[in-house]
Amino acid sequence: AGILGATLSSALSTMVGAPRILAALAENRTIPLARVLASKTPNNDPRNAILVSSAIALVVIMVGNLDSLATMLTMFFLATYGAINLIVFIEKTLGIASFRPQFDLALVIPIVGFCGCLGAMLLINKLFTILAILVIVLIYSRLASKNLVSPWGDVRGGVFTAITEWAAQKAMSMPYHPRLWKPSIIVPVENPLNYRNVMHLTRDIIYPSGRLYCLSVYTENNGLSQLESKRELLAPLIAEELFVQDISITDGSFDSALPVVLQTLKSSFLPPNAVLLTISNNREKQKRLLSLIEKINSFQIGLMCLHIHPKTGFGQEKKINLWLRDRSPNINLAVLTAFQLMQNWDQANLNLLRVVKNREDIEKAVLNLEFFKEKARLPVNTAVRVIQGDFYEVIQQETADITIFGMPVPCNTMFDLIGKVPSTVIFLADSGLENAIV
Known part of the structure; x- marks a missing residue:
């Protein structure tokens, strides 16, 4: 009698509880046919869930043994x-x-x-x-x-936070080595609507494991519209599961905000290692750019200055020209950036170029570039070209989808070069944290 009573008690509790549990799961849309199973009678009984749970129980009993x-x-x-x-x-x-x-x-x-x-x-x-x-x-x-949002919280967030804290402590206690370098770029965005091409190139530089910090300065008047435009701008990168951090500042200007943000991020666990600025044809904006570069130079961070050609843009994304001066201090970031673009542009070709004044210097320059190509482990199809002539005349004749230069000294030389090169141009300055041959 005791065994029979216990069995009946268990059966009754299961008969009452199972359909309601099934209906509760359906209400949270965690199971298939949620709308059908969540429906209830006027007496608040989950009729469909009772029928389904009863059918499951009968089928299991008939197919197997107790x-x-x-x-x-x-x-x-x-x-x-x-x-x-x-x-x-x-x-x-x-x-x-x-x-x-x-x-x-x-x-x-x-x-x-x-x-x-x-x-x-x-x-x-x-x-x-x-x-x-x-x-x-x-x-x-x-x-x-199903990416369900739990109203009572999710312990997984705490687990990942604890793992991140532990990993951060371990990583920060170890010395940095250039071998650990990966692109981590901060991009100041003035008007999100005008930065789609910039974000396209940034994606091609940081993909697949780099990081992007997107900085914007807003006012009370345009804050909401700018934030919405910025979300749309970053949405494709977030969809590709890239590390994207949105940084928004109200009031102020980029000239004052960027140095403060850099100081803050440089002391964080995952700091940026390069700043990407755009070059305008407007003389007033060029003066602002030079002023901003002077402020950035006090930080140990790479510098990228991009000028997108108004007609050709990035062309067919097939040809990359990398100009390497002899004993240039800004080679490493340029080579690493060219390599990233070559990896992310479909069937792109990389050309290493140098200009010499005398014909007898050509052979030595070729050997030097070939040696560097081998040390930097660049792809075997990387072409090496050394051209005799005047630098400013030669660069006008060399076409590419993007042309990469080391940062010239003085920096305002950039403005003369962008008017002579028939393609999109990016100038790069090393931070000292990267090394293309390690």
Whole structure:
């Protein structure tokens, strides 16, 4: 009689509880056919969920035997208790202030509980243990893919934060080496509508594992419209799962904001290592650019100055001309940037070029560039060309989809060069943190 009563009690509680649990899952849209299963009668009874759960129970009983069914159900009960113990262990380990149960436990208790549940599952049936774990993984994957927002919070955020804090402490305690370099660029954006081509090139420089910091300065009048335009500008990069951080400042100007932001970010865990500025044909903006470059030079950070050709843009994204002066101090960032573009432009070709005044210097210059090409491990199809003549005359005859120069001294020489080169031009200055041959 006792066994019969216990069995009937369990059956009744399951009959009442299972359909409502199924309906609750459907209300949160965590299972297929959610709209059908979540519907209820005027008496608030989940009729469709009752029918479906009853059908599932009958099919399982008819197909299998009760002993196997009992074993499988035991597995899922033990898996549930094991998961609860594991979650308690994780929450206590993270040290989150919001997790403060009135009945506190020693850390060893959830560990013993989790290991005990797993051990019991393996002792009962190894095959069903594997099956139960696979079902749990499938359910978790299904829920994670739906990007559900939990009103009571998500412990995964705390786990990732704890891992990040631990990794940050370890990384910051180790010395930096140029071998660890990857593109991490901060781009000041004045008007998001005019920066689509700039973001396109930035994406091609940082993809697949670089970082982008997008800085904007707003006023109260244009703040909302600019923010919306900026979200649209960054959306394609975020969709590709690139590291993108939006930095917005109200009031002020780029001339005053950029140095402050650089000082702040340089002391962070993942600092930028280059600044990308655009070159305008407007004389007043060119003066502002030179003033901004003077301020940036006090930081140990790379400098990129981009001028997009008004007619050709980036052309067919097939040909990259990299001009390397003999003993130039700004070679490394230029080479690494050219390599990134070559990797991300489909079937792009890289040309290493140099101009010499005397014919007898050509052979030596070719050997020098070939040696550098080998040391920098550039692709074998990288072409080396040394041309005799006047530099300003030669660059006018060499066409490409993008032309890369080391930063000239003085910097205002850039403005003369962009009028002579028949393509988009980018000037680069090393920070000292990069090395193309390591």
